[in-house]
Amino acid sequence: MKLIPVSAGNFHCDGGALFGAIPKVLWNKVYPCDENNFTKLNLLCLLVETGDRKILIETGIGNHYPEKHFKNMGVTSVTEMVSSLKEKGYSTEDITDVFFTHLHWDHCTGAVKTVDGKLELVFPNATMWSSKTQWEHAKISNPRERAAYHRPILDFLMESGKLQLIEKEGELFPGFEIRMFNGHTPGQMLPILHTKKHSFIYTSDLVPTAANIPMLWISAYDLDPAQVMEEKEKFLKEAAKKNYVLFFEHDYYTECATVQETEKGVQLKEKLSLAELL
Incomplete structure (x- = not known):
């Protein structure tokens, strides 16, 4: 199994949103912000090459939004994912599978591109994977979370016939294990990648940054804060015991x-x- 980081650019969010109830005087010591209170965030996808599969975890943002939205969210690039893949020696046609941890805009809308007002798949040969729970939730959601879902993109993915829905935890591919977490949003799936040397967990929004590792340091974007803390504490205890490596998106x-x-x-x-772990 080969693991290759693929950049889809950067964006930013308010530090108070990233760390919830934690005072700025504490979080700003370990995760800095600028004069507008914005913290820089990565959009770091992960390419997993195993057997005859090339599985891309997450796809970044895509080019569907107005310039004002990109500016407000601090988005640096909408084409970096494709160029990053090329730099690593892969084309979009090479990708056999695309795995979405969940369907919020910054995790999945880069799987589609807008060309002359029409939507096209970025990875024409790939099967795409989401949890069924997240798919059903995205259709109803709630007023606070609804803006995180780009309905036309999601509908296009389903209508393409390429999107498959996963109903339970377990091994999706050899060495590619799935765990379900519901506090951030129902049906968030995190992959655990079992290589010969280490087991890596792609943390997505369960633990957005290393600074979010302490149990109480959770994001204001989490729908159910109490559940997030319970899920995070239980999983991180397992990670400590089994010496998992956390890979931060x-x-x-x-x-x-x-x-x-x-x-x-x-x-x-x-x-x-x-690089130093592989």
């Missing part, structure tokens, strides 16, 4: 990390790069 400063149990709960152990 959104951390601008840290690619990977390990965790350890302490008297104060699970805490950061070591920051690492993917």
Whole structure:
């Protein structure tokens, strides 16, 4: 199994949103913001090459939004994912599978591009995967979360016949295990990638950055904060016990990390790069 990071650009969000009830005087020491309180975030996808499959986890944002939206969200690039793939020696046609942890705009809308007002698949040969729970939830959602879903893109993905819905946890592909988490949004799927040396967990929005590892440091975007804390604490204890490596989708400063149990709960152990682990 080969793991290759693929950049889909960057964006930003308000530091208060990223860390919820944690005071700025605390979070700003470990995750800085600018003069407007914006924190930089990554859009880091992960290409998993295993057997005859080339599985891309997440796809970034895409080019569907007005310029004002990109400016407000600090989006740096809508084409970087394709160019990043090419730099690593892959084309969009090579991708056999696209895995969405969930269907919020910054995780999946880059799988589609708008060309002359029409939608087209970026990965024409790929089967796409989402959880059934997340798909059903995205259709109803709630006023606070609804803006995170781009309905025309999601409908296009389903109508293309390429989107498959997963109903339960387990092994999707050899060495590619799925876990379900519901606190951030119902049916968020996180992959655990079992390589010969390590098991990597793609943390998505369960743990957006290394600074979000402490149990109480959760995002204001989480729909059910109490459930997120319970899910995160349980999983991070497992990660500490089994020495999983966390791979962060959104951390601008840290690619990977390990965790350890302490008297104060699970805490950061070591920051690492993917390259030094493979």
